[in-house]
Amino acid sequence: MAKLSVVYADAREFLYIVDSISVVVEESAFAVKPEGMTLRALDPSRTAMVDLFIPRDAFDEYPDIGEEVRMGVNFKDLKKILRRVRKGDRVAMEIDEGKLKVKLLGRAVRSVTLPIIETAAEELPTPRVVFTALIRTASDVVAQALKDADAVSDSVKFEALDDALYIRASSDKGEVEVKLDREGEAVYEYDVKEPASSMFSTEYLVDISSKASRISDIATIELATAKPISMSFEIPAGGRLTYFVAPRVE
Amino acid sequence: MAAHPTTLWLGRVDVWTNTHINLRRYMLPVIRVEVCASCKGYKLLCGLPRCPILERARFVREVELRVGGEVYGATPPSTLVGEHGYPHVRVMFNVPPGETGDSARIHDDPPSWWGRAGLEDIIRFRATMLYSTVRVDARRPADLYSREIPLAAVSQRPTEAEVSVARRPTARVTFNMRELPIGPTAPASRVRIVGNPRVPRALERLIWDDVPAGEAVGELYARGVDVYVIQRALAMGLLGAPRRRRLVPTRWAITAVDVMVGDMLMRRVRRMPWLDHVMAGSLTYLANEFFVMLVPGPWRALWVELWSPAVFSAAGNYITIVNREDVRGRRRSMDGGYEAARLAVLEGLAGLGRQATAIIVRRIRPEYYVGVGNWHVRETVRRLMGGLKRYQSVDEASRSHELGQVALRHLREHGGTPLDAFL
Numbered sequence: 001m002a003k004l005s006v007v008y009a010d011a012r013e014f015l016y017i018v019d020s021i022s023v024v025v026e027e028s029a030f031a032v033k034p035e036g037m038t039l040r041a042l043d044p045s046r047t048a049m050v051d052l053f054i055p056r057d058a059f060d061e062y063p064d065i066g067e068e069v070r071m072g073v074n075f076k077d078l079k080k081i082l083r084r085v086r087k088g089d090r091v092a093m094e095i096d097e098g099k100l101k102v103k104l105l106g107r108a109v110r111s112v113t114l115p116i117i118e119t120a121a122e123e124l125p126t127p128r129v130v131f132t133a134l135i136r137t138a139s140d141v142v143a144q145a146l147k148d149a150d151a152v153s154d155s156v157k158f159e160a161l162d163d164a165l166y167i168r169a170s171s172d173k174g175e176v177e178v179k180l181d182r183e184g185e186a187v188y189e190y191d192v193k194e195p196a197s198s199m200f201s202t203e204y205l206v207d208i209s210s211k212a213s214r215i216s217d218i219a220t221i222e223l224a225t226a227k228p229i230s231m232s233f234e235i236p237a238g239g240r241l242t243y244f245v246a247p248r249v250e
Numbered sequence: 251m252a253a254h255p256t257t258l259w260l261g262r263v264d265v266w267t268n269t270h271i272n273l274r275r276y277m278l279p280v281i282r283v284e285v286c287a288s289c290k291g292y293k294l295l296c297g298l299p300r301c302p303i304l305e306r307a308r309f310v311r312e313v314e315l316r317v318g319g320e321v322y323g324a325t326p327p328s329t330l331v332g333e334h335g336y337p338h339v340r341v342m343f344n345v346p347p348g349e350t351g352d353s354a355r356i357h358d359d360p361p362s363w364w365g366r367a368g369l370e371d372i373i374r375f376r377a378t379m380l381y382s383t384v385r386v387d388a389r390r391p392a393d394l395y396s397r398e399i400p401l402a403a404v405s406q407r408p409t410e411a412e413v414s415v416a417r418r419p420t421a422r423v424t425f426n427m428r429e430l431p432i433g434p435t436a437p438a439s440r441v442r443i444v445g446n447p448r449v450p451r452a453l454e455r456l457i458w459d460d461v462p463a464g465e466a467v468g469e470l471y472a473r474g475v476d477v478y479v480i481q482r483a484l485a486m487g488l489l490g491a492p493r494r495r496r497l498v499p500t501r502w503a504i505t506a507v508d509v510m511v512g513d514m515l516m517r518r519v520r521r522m523p524w525l526d527h528v529m530a531g532s533l534t535y536l537a538n539e540f541f542v543m544l545v546p547g548p549w550r551a552l553w554v555e556l557w558s559p560a561v562f563s564a565a566g567n568y569i570t571i572v573n574r575e576d577v578r579g580r581r582r583s584m585d586g587g588y589e590a591a592r593l594a595v596l597e598g599l600a601g602l603g604r605q606a607t608a609i610i611v612r613r614i615r616p617e618y619y620v621g622v623g624n625w626h627v628r629e630t631v632r633r634l635m636g637g638l639k640r641y642q643s644v645d646e647a648s649r650s651h652e653l654g655q656v657a658l659r660h661l662r663e664h665g666g667t668p669l670d671a672f673l
Contacts, residue, residue: 026578044548044577046669127672154574154582203576228672246669249662 004069004095006032007061008054009237011091011104015082016214017052020233020241022075023207024050029072029119030093034065036239040124047246048204051126054239060090071100072117078102081112127244131222131230133160133196136189137180139213139233142167142221145178146209150202152176155248159197160223165190169202188218196223198247205231208243215241309377309433319415321380324350324408324445328358328379329399330432331485333499337388341486341497343399343441344379344433345413354408360478360625364633369536372622382413382438388497391487398443400486404479405447414440450475453483463490467510477593478625481507501586504624508589515596516579520549522599525606530647530654533634536626537617540610540634541653542595545644547607551575551595553588554660556613568613572660587612590628598635609661611653 008014021028021039028041036055042048056062071093081102082091092103095116103111149156149169153176159166165180165187182190208231213219216233223229232242294301323345332340346357356362357375367375386393394400402409419434449457452473456466466489470480485503487495498506530543555571573588575581581588588610595608612627641647644661648654 042669045550049669125673127669129672228669244669244672246672 004032004063004065005061005092006037006059006063006094007090007092007105008058009060009090011082011085011089012087013215013235013237014091015079015085016211017235017241018075018078018082020208020212020215021050021052022079023204023211024048024243026076027072027074027117027119029070029117031068031070032063032065033068036062040126042124043204047201048208049124049127049244051242051244052239054235054237058235058238061092069095070119071095072119073100073114074117077114081114084110126242127228127230129222129224129227129230131196131224131227132194133165133192133221133223134189135160135165135180135187135191135221135223136218137165137221138186138188139209139217139219141180141186142219142231143206143209143213145180146202146206148176148178150206154202155199156202156205157197157199158221158223158229159195160192161195162192165221189220194225196225196227198223198226198229199249200229200245201248204243204245205229208245212241212243309374321345321347321382321413321415322410322444323347323380323413324354324410325402326355326358326408327403327405327447327482329403329482329486330381330500331388331497331503333501336499337496339386339388339497339499340383341386341394341399342381342383342432342435343402343411343413343438344381345411346379350410351408360623360629361476364626364629365535369618369620369622372536373620376622377433379433380413380415380419381433381435382415382441383435384438384441386497388487388499391495391497394486394497397441398447399441400483400488401447401449402443402445403482403486404449404453404488406450406479407448408445409443409447410445412440412442412444413438450479453479453488457483457488460491461489463495464510466490467507468514471511471514477507477511477628480511505584505586505589508586508593508628512589512593512596513579515593515600516549519596519599519605522603522605524548525599525602525604528641528644528647529606529638530641530651531634531638532651532653533630533637535630536622537615538626538630539613539615539653540591540627540630541651541657542611542631542634542638543609543644543647543654543657544595544599544606544638545609547605548577549599549605549607550577551588551592551608551610552657552660553585553591554609554611554656555587556611556656558614558616558618587624587627590624591631594628594631594635597632598638601635609657611657611660613653613656 024043025041028039031038036053039052041050085104086106089104089106092105094101098116100114100116101111102114103109145167146156149167152173153169153171155169157168159168164182167178169176180187212233215235218234220232221229226247228244228246230242230244232240234240325343325345328344330342346354357379363372402411415436416439417436419436452470452475456470463484467480467484481504483489484507485498485500487497524546525544526546528543528545532539532541553573557569573582573585591610595610599605641650648658
């Protein structure tokens with residue numbers, strides 16, 4: 001197979017994306033498709049899904065290909081390399097003769113070759129949920145609220161009412177309530193067709209929100225009663241990183 | 251120390267038995283001084299089945315009578331590194347006065363105690379040794395090497411030694427679950443190892459080698475060295491890159507070894523296929539009941555510990571402590587009991603060649619009135635894992651065991667539904 005190369009303009013941002021994906025999976029494959037790069041994977045317990053899409057326009061260089069090519073990687077290993085990026089570096093990923101070459105393009109070209117991980121090419125659909133509430137808000141506010149909740153409990157309740165979104169947690173250690181008023185300054189869009197309330201494990205949500213809030217200042221939360229939550233972050237250069245987490249039975 | 255009447259002093263009380271009750275701010279159970287003062291070991295006002303002070307005091311007396319200025323005996327081996335005052339710690343080198351060979355060995359030998367020794371036996375084994383103490387800087391383990399104490403600590407058979415004590419031993423009885431019941435202690439003026447310690451070959455090599463402690467622990471375990479030997483080797487500062495070696499307080503070392511070995515097994519287990527049916531079993535030893543259920547799924551664990559109200563206080567329900575480990579190995583809290591049980595469960599799973607989600611329930615009945623260390627958690631769960639039975643479903647497995655209902659309740663509370671239902 002011919003050499004294939006994608007170049008992303010901001011290596012640090014790419015690190016943040018990889019770091020955010022690794023909250024959910026240790027290994028998975030980027031799919032390089034004609035319209036852009038995607039990654040969709042479930043965690044081992046199948047309670048959380050990550051869904052990445054970066055359109056081809058967001059890349060500095062993108063190959064003209066007819067069909068998709070998969071790049072299986074171990075995110076821990078990839079993170080180790082990307083962690084050493086310098087400001088202003090670009091990152092290139094190349095597939096050549098069955099190896100994945102990661103290049104940090106800065107004042108020098110630093111390249112590291114990784115083995116390509118074979119991953120099962122499971123075609124996953126995204127959850128089919130009719131969401132009844134949508135809240136666009138500041139991502140760091142969500143991250144903070146979830147950390148607060150995690151301090152007292154390992155489950156957290158999202159309740160979207162007509163006036164505000166409540167993030168609550170309680171246990172014998174105490175109670176936490178974070179209120180995001182629909183008129184509040186950190187709420188950019190508030191659309192509740194029908195009040196929604198669901199309970200989730202903090203297991204993934206805390207890490208998802210704190211890591212992904214470095215990619216985007218804005219988080220879009222979508223909810224429906226007793227249905228998975230969708231939490232989505234827009235990538236500045238284009239594209240989005242979306243997570244789904246299954247609800248917990250109350 | 252002369253016998254004198256009960257006095258109250260800074261939360262401590264000297265009872266006529268020449269012992270102290272040490273009231274620490276530790277976790278319970280701590281028996282209130284006033285209770286002991288009015289009970290004097292006779293009325294059992296504390297609600298325990300026996301008076302721990304008298305129980306221990308009896309054995310302690312025996313040892314005291316046998317101890318002159320010099321003691322000859324074989325360490326089983328039994329050594330402790332204290333944590334108080336770290337890095338200036340006390341190392342205890344323990345010998346049963348006048349005993350050698352197999353009769354010495356029984357004083358500290360958890361694997362062979364299991365199922366045979368009762369709580370009182372274990373207290374007696376421990377309390378009838380002389381605990382000679384040496385003050386050492388934990389950052390300079392080499393100071394100990396020269397006294398040969400570390401080698402005797404990791405020997406596979408009892409090692410004879412002469413211990414000279416600087417003063418008459420004193421006994422301390424503590425009333426809390428976290429402290430091991432130990433015998434009389436005395437500062438050692440001299441410890442001379444007389445016998446030849448027999449050190450496992452794999453360990454002998456690592457002592458002289460330059461291998462990081464984490465790797466060394468993994469290698470020793472893989473070569474079949476007993477975890478109790480590994481624990482003592484780590485505590486005595488025999489492992490690690492030579493310049494970075496430290497003495498490690500025994501309690502920390504025990505859990506550190508459980509975590510290191512457990513994590514190593516977990517990395518293997520996580521690559522194994524899922525178990526394809528529910529398995530469960532239960533087993534009791536030392537008034538500690540255990541129930542383990544393995545459910546098809548990725549490796550992760552839920553630990554539920556139920557403390558009988560009588561162990562802690564006079565009234566109330568069982569006190570529940572829950573710990574969880576998620577699919578990526580992150581624990582909600584670091585709990586030595588959980589880590590000991592986890593090691594045993596992971597050993598079992600590695601043996602089966604399967605990964606599974608584990609639910610472990612431990613119920614502590616009031617008869618367990620003094621903590622004797624977490625070795626029995628590890629040993630009981632190891633044996634339990636050898637006798638697991640297959641079940642059709644989680645419900646069936648839970649119904650078949652007394653503690654199954656507890657497991658089921660917590661499982662419902664903590665379990666999530668997979669996303670698959672929505673795909």
